[in-house]
Structures are given as structure tokens and as C-alpha cells.
């Protein structure tokens with residue numbers, strides 16, 4: 001049985017549910033081990049915190065291999081078992097199965113962990129030109145199905161509300177398009193009042209992850225919540241509100257109030273790791289309307305009598321189709337993907353031959 005010092009590790013975001021889950025895990029042979037949480041993951045090393053000290057450690061090749069076999073890798077927020085070797089170097093001997101986990105996909109379909117063991121995902125979006133509902137749906141898809149509650153945090157309310165009167169219409173746009181159950185709050189991330197607005201999700205022992213594009217204000221919010229400067233922040237380009245990717249890696253910080261916050265870098269291309277069932281849940285308005293389509297197998301593309309096309313905004317439906325295509329592609333087997341690539345190649349060749357022929361005609 002793994003020895004769990006709850007009072008110390010509670011400061012690192014150990015929840016009662018996780019503590020119970022951990023004591024049920026068999027302890028690997030060769031102990032004793034120290035239980036700690038991953039606060040940063042780098043290429044060759046990790047940072048770990050045991051509630052008293054933070055230090056560097058390395059993951060045993062056996063552990064990396066086992067995780068790799070399961071198509072995953074260590075993630076910030078994971079609970080691990082540590083042991084020093086004879087030289088005083090610290091090693092991760094086991095990664096304990098997480099209770100919640102968020103992963104994304106690369107363009108080639110490979111899966112990458114984002115974070116583990118978080119209670120709430122704060123999806124941070126600026127009320128300036130960063131505001132984008134398609135991207136918001138993408139983040140919701142990323143979080144949905146991972147056991148994590150999403151909360152939308154609209155930043156820069158101090159600029160957008162009084163000068164451009166953007167707050168009310170943008171809140172309405174979200175209300176019109178997304179589920180009524182979605183929590184949405186607007187804050188000035190630079191002001192301490194933001195911490196009060198987020199207090200319901202920052203109780204003692206809870207962990208939140210901040211996600212959103214570069215320049216959205218994640219690091220600013222992290223610093224405000226921490227009441228100290230823990231993350232670098234950067235100015236955004238004026239013409240498009242884009243950030244400069246100031247944050248380059250994920251990191252976990254403990255707040256004075258007892259919650260943990262994980263800041264993440266803005267992702268350039270965000271591809272959620274979701275299946276069709278999860279998307280059906282996220283876009284349940286489409287599912288409800290589909291009952292009224294003329295054809296039972298309506299794809300809501302060009303069929304006549306399609307109730308979905310009639311009842312859903314064009315942009316939301318387009319985004320749904322795009323996410324669905326990606327999800328299907330990601331869950332394709334390697335063989336299927338190769339077959340599809342081969343088919344595209346043949347089609348490309350045929351197109352090029354046809355163009356050449358046409359040019360020859362002229």
C-alpha cells in the first residue's frame with residue numbers, strides 16, 4: 001500500500017478522492033518511495049513537489065516505455081513515486097493512474113498529454129480580437145469527456161466593456177450558440193477581483209488548468225491568483241491581439257488559498273483528442289434537431305428537409321463537421337490512414353496529369 005501523508009500533499013492538490021484511489025494502488029517492489037506531484041515536464045527531466053520541497057527528477061526508462069506503450073506520457077499534475085539513487089539523483093519509479101486527464105492530438109494523429117488530475121479547466125479568452133467561438137468549441141471538445149469541468153473566463157473586460165461595449169454582445173453570442181449549462185465569467189485579469197470571481201473553483205485542494213491562445217491572459221491571471229509574479233507575461237500585437245508565446249512550458253503553482261493552478265502555453269494548432277460520442281454530447285443541440293430531419297441517416301450537409309441546417313448557425317455546424325472529420329481520422333487505424341494517404345496521392349497525381357494535359361491543349 002502506498003503511504004499517503006494527506007495533510008502535506010493536500011497543499012499540492014491531493015483530493016480525498018485521489019488519496020483513496022492511491023491507497024488502493026499496489027506499491028511497486030523496491031520501496032520505500034516518496035509520493036509527489038509533477039509540476040513541470042521537460043524533454044529529459046521533470047520537476048516534482050512532495051509538499052515540502054520541489055526538485056528535479058528523471059523518469060526511469062522502464063516507466064517511460066510502459067506509458068509509451070499505452071500511448072501516453074508523464075503530464076503536469078500526475079502523481080508519481082520517487083526514490084533517490086546512490087548518487088542522490090531522484091528517479092520516478094511509477095506514474096499513478098490519473099483520475100482525470102486531458103490529451104490533444106497532433107496533425108499526424110499522435111496523442112500528447114496536456115495535464116492530469118485537474119478539477120476545472122479555465123478556458124481563457126480575451127474579449128479583444130482573441131474572441132473566437134470556433135476556437136472556444138475546440139477547447140470545450142478538448143476538455144469534454146476528460147472528467148474535467150470547463151469554465152469560460154473572458155479576460156480584458158476592463159478594456160472591452162467600457163470603451164467598446166463588447167461585453168454584453170459577446171456574452172450573448174456565447175449564450176446563443178453554446179449550452180446554457182456552461183459557466184461563463186468576465187474578468188479583468190490584472191485586478192485582484194478576478195481571484196474573487198474565480199473563488200468557487202479555487203477551494204483548498206482543488207486544481208485548475210488555464211488554457212487558451214497566446215496573449216489571452218493566462219499568465220496574467222496566474223500571477224493575479226498567486227498574488228505574486230510567478231509567470232512571465234507578454235504584450236500582445238496591437239493589430240490582431242495575438243500574443244508572442246511568452247509561456248513555453250506547463251507549470252503547476254500553489255496558491256496562497258490552497259488551490260493549485262497549472263498555466264499552459266497557447267497552442268498554435270489545437271486538435272482535441274475526442275471521439276464521436278463526446279462530440280455528440282458537446283453538440284447535443286445538433287442531436288436533438290437531427291430527430292426532425294427528413295432522412296434518418298441525414299449528414300446535415302446537402303440533404304433536403306434537414307432540420308439541423310435549418311435550426312443551427314452555419315458556423316457552428318461547419319465547426320462540428322470539421323471536428324467530426326478530425327475525430328474520425330484520429331481514430332482510424334494506421335492501415336486505414338495509409339490507405340487514405342495513398343488514395344490522396346493517386347488523386348493528386350490524376351489532378352496534376354489533367355492540369356498538364358490541359359496546359360498542353362492551350
Ligand SMILES: Nc1nc2c(ncn2[C@@H]2O[C@H](COP(=O)(O)OP(=O)(O)OP(=O)(O)O)[C@@H](O)[C@H]2O)c(=O)[nH]1
Nearest residue numbers: 156189215216217218219220233234245246247266
Ligand atoms: N487590460 C487588461 N490586460 C490584460 C488582461 N489580461 C491580460 N492582459 C494583457 O495581455 C497581454 C498578454 O497576457 P499574458 O498573460 O502574457 O497572455 P498568455 O495567455 O499567458 O500568453 P502566452 O504566455 O503567450 O500563452 C499582457 O500584456 C497582459 O498585461 C486583462 O484582463 N486586462
Ligand SMILES: [Zn+2]
Nearest residue numbers: 293298300306
Ligand atoms: Zn439533417
